[in-house]
Amino acid sequence: MDSYKVVVVDDSAFMRKIITDLIETDSVFQVVGTAVNGCEAIQKITELKPDIVTMDVEMPEMNGLEALRAVMDVYPIPVIMLSGINESGMRETILALESGAFDFIRKPSASNSQDIIQVKEILLEKMHSAMQAKQRRTAWRVEEVRKKNEVVEKTTFRTNSEPVVFIARSEKTPEVKAPTRKIPQIEVPKPKHNRLNEPVKKMTKPVKPEQVIKRVVAPLPELIKVTPSAKQEEGSWQHLIAIGCSTGGPRALKELLERIPEDIPAPIIIVQHMPPKFTKSLAQRLNSFSAIEVVEAEHGMILQKGYAYIAPGGFHMTVRRSSSGVCKISISGEEARNGHRPSVDTMFESLLPLHNIERHVVLLTGMGSDGARTMKKLYDSGVIDTYAESEETCIVYGMPRSAVELKCVTHILPLKEIPNKIVRMLK
Template sequence: MKPYRVLVVDDSAFMRKIISDLIEKDDQFQVAGTAVNGREAVGKVKELKPDLVTMDVEMPEMNGLEALRRIMLDHPLPVIMLSGINEEGMKETILALEGGAFDFIRKPSISSSHDIISVGEALREQMKEAMLERERREARSASALLAAEAPPVPRIPESPPLLPPVKPADKPVGGSETKAERLPRQVAKTPRETHSPDIGAPEDLQSENKPVRSGDRFKAVPPAAKPPAAGLSKALLKPKTETPAGNVPRPKSPISGTAPDIPSAAAKERKPDAKGLDKLVAVGCSTGGPRALKALLEKIPADFPAPIVIVQHMPPNFTKSLAQRLNTFSPLDVMEAEQGMILKKGAAYIAPGGYHMKVTEAAGGQFTISLTKEEARNGHRPSVDTLFESLLPLDSLERHAVIMTGMGGDGAKMMKSLYDAGVTSTFAESEETCVVYGMPRSAVELQCVSYILPLQDIAPRLVQVVK
């Protein structure tokens, strides 16, 4: 297999040499050329047609952000930004991620060989994931094209019946129907009573009992249903035939797509306190997350009746720039979380890079943020699993968990634990809108997702479910 060709863009000759050497430590990649600024980079992309670009953020003549915009407009391809840790560089990096950059890494410290090695490993991992995602998208596009071009399957005419249909016996003249004759028609008029919830609803009930969907396409039916919660009687497990207006049904059964509309014991005892909270939303994302968070938070209204706690995999300091940027778009108050902050409705809190974030219960119905320096989990600090795990004991809250685009599987394991504990709802971004379908895929494969939706549909459904 031919190596992937990479264009390295940086105004520093020394940094171009370091980055090029780090890239070519992996035989899958070859440096096809270099550029000293954004203007030259735009021309080299057109000339060399590389598979991938590494782009310095701050450069003379044309910076990396402007070069990225032109490349994505004329020759879209994966671009990984290299950012300094100064304030301006971090702001430009957040804008680049919004503008379509695949991901970013901070520039290595040239005085630390250990840091250079660490940055090289992270860079190669991102490059491999970028190429893998590109191949997946190309494969999906090819499959869709083949399906569109395939001739329609001819319909086989139905064979005529071998025997003439049997006519029903004539009713006695002047007589009335017996109870036995009326019963079959009565049953036919009430199909809800003739179908077990484990078999699936008839077609005319699909609007009420829909299976988990991804956009407008039905997802494959998982092989086993989630067992009923312990302590529930068989009478309580009988599904309702109608859902009251404004009431959102519990997550659907993996077998039938229907669900008993049964509040958990915690939900029954939950009493909203004017001084406290009774709802909470937790969100996890990684690669592609800044753009996904913008799409999510700009559609959440200011009167949203729950705080939103967010883990976005990012190095220290960058999360503050991210929070400031998102705050300009969202009706919510978006901020970087701090130790001891009291969670409030209509606000979103982003875990600071380098710290795990947990939600803890305080006196008076209040909930606060706890930041820790515990060991990295799933290779990350902050970790989505750590945040989700902290929600498990908070059964006085109506909890909602969301996983969006990102590499790996962080968050999926603890989403499964929350789902099994009976949280109100769980969401995953569907494959067609993910920059990287890693974290959501892991959750879907664990069969712990109530709603699988494209990015643009997550916020409206979340608002509907929470309100």
């Protein structure tokens, strides 16, 4: 087979050499060009038309994020970002994933040969996944076009001068059910912490000042009944949403969380496959546009409705019920599970004993099958509200597909429809 063409972008000549050598240890890939900054990268990509690009995040003149956005506009292809572990690099990496980057890896340490070997394995794995995902999405689009052309063939005849329309359907192709109406979008949430947002009633006759004061003051005792301590009491929420994702996850989480209303009556726990330190930047970014509060989870946190908790990179996150009945987060550094830490399977498994809570379990875009087997266990134990992102919106249709194949998914939906469905199920 022909090799895939690669362009390597990095401002360091030494790092360009290392990355090129790592890539070309696999005969499937051939580095056809390099660039020293974003401006040159755009020029090389336009000229050479590579199949995939590795892009340094921090570069002079035009950085990787700016170059990525330009590339996505003119020649959208899989781009893998190479990020440093400083705060600026992590923040830019999260923005790059939102802007269309396929995935990212941590830049290797040039002085550590073991680290270079480890980075090589991760880089090549992600590059292969990017090519497989691209081929699969192309094949899926072709199949969808074929189905549309084969399923519905309209022939118009005239009988007694009246038009009659017949729909011929191929026996080989199953009927494709399309939604009969659009699902309404959730109303834009009110600003956080704004509890005095009642509409002003038009007065029909003059009133005395003391009457106005009474009207304003009367509702206040109702508004201040909910306190932080009240939220932590057992039974203050009866629903729990658990989400697992990997490649493409940051962009998917942004799409999902920005559609979750502030008053959602459930905590949300999330495992996104990421290395240490990056999840803090991810949580801060997601919190900046979400109506709910999004935080990086810490050991011992009490789950509260209206909060989303993201597992810290490099650690497993589980839910434990205390002796007093309160659900708390547990963070541990136990061995990786199926190569993942945090692991979606580990998080989902901790939900099995929580029989008195309505659990809503979601798998979004991602490589591999993490989370699918334990979703099956939850489904078999009586959890009936399970979700998988459909292939049409997945960056990588791996984790959701594994769950679908295990026949434990009750809702297979495009990404934008998942939050609306969850909210309706909670009601």
